[in-house]
Amino acid sequence: MVRWHGGATRFRDEAERVSMARELFVRPVGLMAAASHREGDEQETTAALRLAGGWLDFMALEVIERRGPDRRSRILGLGEYCERDWGRHTQAASDLLEALRGPRPRIAGLPLDRPLVMGIVNITPDSFSDGGRLETAEAAIAHALKLEAEGADILDLGAESTRPGSEAVSVDEELGRLMPVIEGLAGRTKALISIDTRKAEVMRRAAAAGADILNDVSALEFDPEAMEAAAESRLTVVLMHALGDPKTMQVDPRYDDVTLEVFDYLERRIAAAEAAGIDRARLVADPGIGFGKTVAHNLQLMRELALFHALGVPVLLGASRKRFIGTLTGVEVAADRVAGSVGAALAAAGQGAQIIRVHDVAATRQALTVWEASVSGAATGERIRGTSSGSQYS
Numbered sequence: 001m002v003r004w005h006g007g008a009t010r011f012r013d014e015a016e017r018v019s020m021a022r023e024l025f026v027r028p029v030g031l032m033a034a035a036s037h038r039e040g041d042e043q044e045t046t047a048a049l050r051l052a053g054g055w056l057d058f059m060a061l062e063v064i065e066r067r068g069p070d071r072r073s074r075i076l077g078l079g080e081y082c083e084r085d086w087g088r089h090t091q092a093a094s095d096l097l098e099a100l101r102g103p104r105p106r107i108a109g110l111p112l113d114r115p116l117v118m119g120i121v122n123i124t125p126d127s128f129s130d131g132g133r134l135e136t137a138e139a140a141i142a143h144a145l146k147l148e149a150e151g152a153d154i155l156d157l158g159a160e161s162t163r164p165g166s167e168a169v170s171v172d173e174e175l176g177r178l179m180p181v182i183e184g185l186a187g188r189t190k191a192l193i194s195i196d197t198r199k200a201e202v203m204r205r206a207a208a209a210g211a212d213i214l215n216d217v218s219a220l221e222f223d224p225e226a227m228e229a230a231a232e233s234r235l236t237v238v239l240m241h242a243l244g245d246p247k248t249m250q251v252d253p254r255y256d257d258v259t260l261e262v263f264d265y266l267e268r269r270i271a272a273a274e275a276a277g278i279d280r281a282r283l284v285a286d287p288g289i290g291f292g293k294t295v296a297h298n299l300q301l302m303r304e305l306a307l308f309h310a311l312g313v314p315v316l317l318g319a320s321r322k323r324f325i326g327t328l329t330g331v332e333v334a335a336d337r338v339a340g341s342v343g344a345a346l347a348a349a350g351q352g353a354q355i356i357r358v359h360d361v362a363a364t365r366q367a368l369t370v371w372e373a374s375v376s377g378a379a380t381g382e383r384i385r386g387t388s389s390g391s392q393y394s
Ligand code: 9MG
Pocket: 158, 162, 196, 215, 216, 217, 238, 240, 286, 288, 289, 316, 317, 318, 319, 357
């Protein structure tokens, strides 16, 4: 029998646990606004459990058993899951349920009780067209402050493009673009500052300049010193899955089962980070939409996103303006994919993703506010403006 309230036996260390090939996975299903988030319904029910201490409850679990390249899957109610004799999977079944339920600690002071919006600030020469370095830095600072005013909780500053096909830049080039922006934002923003980088030296310099989060699309694998630099920084670290390098990752990516393989990878990287001294409370996991994935892979990851809560850390999703949205909608120009991107953001929030990385902060914030109010039946946001206008459209 699986216990709901902790007390599970632990493996000697996390690395030992994840070195054993995982056969059992669980995906929370039957998601609805958490009881305490539902207007006029304060009762906790035993038929549903809170997902990661957040804004959703789950009523059942899809239990996935991996058999080589295949999977067998069935939906179990929570009672059935807990009462079942899991045999050699007892420990895994207990750990997975605990991982799904455990409240996630704050990120640099920010509670994870509603989806956080991470606004993208690209500081690459092509992002702010014709300007030189100073003009580019000033434009990036202005853009970052605009995103904060639109409701970004986190500003993700990136000075190296990791788009499919892009070339790496040198440490000096990356620092030359990034540091004036971090320094220029110091004392001017309340948003958390995240640094999108794969390089140890950039991590060290950004941490010293006051950054809050390191966002590494290579999950600390690109630079052999990155793990140590991230551990020393004591910052929150986003570990993202990518299949190979940005230059080649979209050349015929293949998986037996993309969701389970990305889960395996992130579980291994979390264990490696913990072994290097990075507390689990400082880790965030991201399946890496578009990084070595076909449209079908991206859509499977989006559909099964809630499975990643079983990693026991906050989940970040970045789908904004990506190619698969263009393929689905026929919209070629990335900047015109706002509505599709908002659709992806709502899908992610509906599966409990704690951080949503977007270009279009205002549109995403507006959509999330209405979505949250609609599923909970309550106007909870600090943005409620007490309007009582005669027209329903004004
Ligand atoms: C830098 N970058 C581009 N896409 C991203 C994504 O989906 N997630 C994260 N964490 N970073 C990304």
